[in-house]
Amino acid sequence: MKPIIWSKYKLELLDQRLLPVTIEYVKCSNYKDVADAIKSMVVRGAPAIGIAAAFGVVLGALEFIDEDKIEFEKKMQSVFESLASTRPTAVNLFWAISKMKDTLFDCLNLNKDEIIASLEKKAIEILDEDLMLNKKIGEFGASLLPEKCSVLTHCNAGALATAGWGTALGVIRSAKEMGKDIKVFADETRPLLQGARLTAFELMQDGIDVTLISDNMAGYVMKLGLIDAVIVGADRIAANGDTANKIGTYSLSVLAKEHKVPFYIAAPYSTFDLQIKSGDEIPIEERNHDEVRKLFNIEIAPKDVKVFNPSFDVTPNENITAIITDKGVIKPPFIENIKIMR
Numbered sequence: 263m264k265p266i267i268w269s270k271y272k273l274e275l276l277d278q279r280l281l282p283v284t285i286e287y288v289k290c291s292n293y294k295d296v297a298d299a300i301k302s303m304v305v306r307g308a309p310a311i312g313i314a315a316a317f318g319v320v321l322g323a324l325e326f327i328d329e330d331k332i333e334f335e336k337k338m339q340s341v342f343e344s345l346a347s348t349r350p351t352a353v354n355l356f357w358a359i360s361k362m363k364d365t366l367f368d369c370l371n372l373n374k375d376e377i378i379a380s381l382e383k384k385a386i387e388i389l390d391e392d393l394m395l396n397k398k399i400g401e402f403g404a405s406l407l408p409e410k411c412s413v414l415t416h417c418n419a420g421a422l423a424t425a426g427w428g429t430a431l432g433v434i435r436s437a438k439e440m441g442k443d444i445k446v447f448a449d450e451t452r453p454l455l456q457g458a459r460l461t462a463f464e465l466m467q468d469g470i471d472v473t474l475i476s477d478n479m480a481g482y483v484m485k486l487g488l489i490d491a492v493i494v495g496a497d498r499i500a501a502n503g504d505t506a507n508k509i510g511t512y513s514l515s516v517l518a519k520e521h522k523v524p525f526y527i528a529a530p531y532s533t534f535d536l537q538i539k540s541g542d543e544i545p546i547e548e549r550n551h552d553e554v555r556k557l558f559n560i561e562i563a564p565k566d567v568k569v570f571n572p573s574f575d576v577t578p579n580e581n582i583t584a585i586i587t588d589k590g591v592i593k594p595p596f597i598e599n600i601k602i603m604r
């Protein structure tokens with residue numbers, strides 16, 4: 263199931279808000295549609311929102327290509343800003359936009375068709391590269407796992423969060439491909455239930471043994487000795503290895519440390535933000551309070567109750583056993599060893 267489909271200058275995004283009950287694609291005919299889709303989480307997942315934004319830039323260029331050169335460049339700047347303003351935490355979004363900006367800068371002296379073709383080529387490259395990187399992450403990560411292993415994961419870092427295959431779930435898929443006996447416990451991941459709705463769905467589609475648990479069960483299943491490793495995705499990794507990921511990841515890392523369970527992050531190079539020294543500098547998105555007050559529009563709390571809804575938290579590097587990347591497995595001291603990602 264592809265979360266992102268680009269063909270004949272049309273972008274279709276699988277509406278992940280409706281999964282697993284309904285499989286429906288949102289047609290994006292302009293860059294504003296793409297910005298709206300990222301912000302409303304039609305498409306979500308750090309690499310996937312970067313890829314969607316890249317195609318949003320192509321749609322923006324198609325919209326404004328007939329303007330004079332100065333106007334075109336002005337309009338394209340607003341396209342970049344609009345896409346960059348959608349969600350603040352996943353650095354992949356800004357990485358992809360910067361790649362598209364560089365491509366546009368390099369091809370401004372070409373003719374209109376060549377400009378569009380160059381931007382489209384770059385966006386497709388970003389999509390294809392992510393799939394290739396996921397497979398490398400999968401191989402490196404699977405080699406860490408024993409022949410028989412039970413993995414706890416959080417949120418969705420699967421094919422639906424990437425170009426396909428997945429990062430954390432890519433490790434699980436690759437381990438299964440290697441013939442390892444892998445079982446998965448998937449945290450439901452309140453408030454938007456990416457684990458229940460997306461991870462459980464993906465793994466069952468692939469015939470991978472998955473058990474759904476509510477987030478507050480994670481400590482108990484570790485205490486029962488049911489978990490051999492925790493593997494999660496990432497939205498931004500700082501130069502010291504501090505990692506932002508879906509809210510609840512930090513708590514899992516504390517529980518894993520308490521129960522001496524290895525805690526792995528899986529992420530491609532586009533998730534690293536080596537400009538920032540630590541996780542203290544990572545912007546944490548806060549989302550609409552009704553995401554906590556309601557569950558699919560059903561009120562589960564007093565409608566005017568105060569809410570705090572951070573969409574991510576930061577796991578300190580000292581809680582992380584290793585970071586599985588497309589360039590290999592990075593172990594502590596992260597400050598030193600993360601340099602391979604430069």
Ligand SMILES: CSC[C@H]1O[C@H](OP(=O)(O)O)[C@H](O)[C@@H]1O
Binds near residue numbers: 307418494
């Ligand atoms: C492969 S990284 C996916 C990453 O993104 C998710 O956040 P969201 O669903 O809000 O986009 C979550 O943090 C995942 O680990």
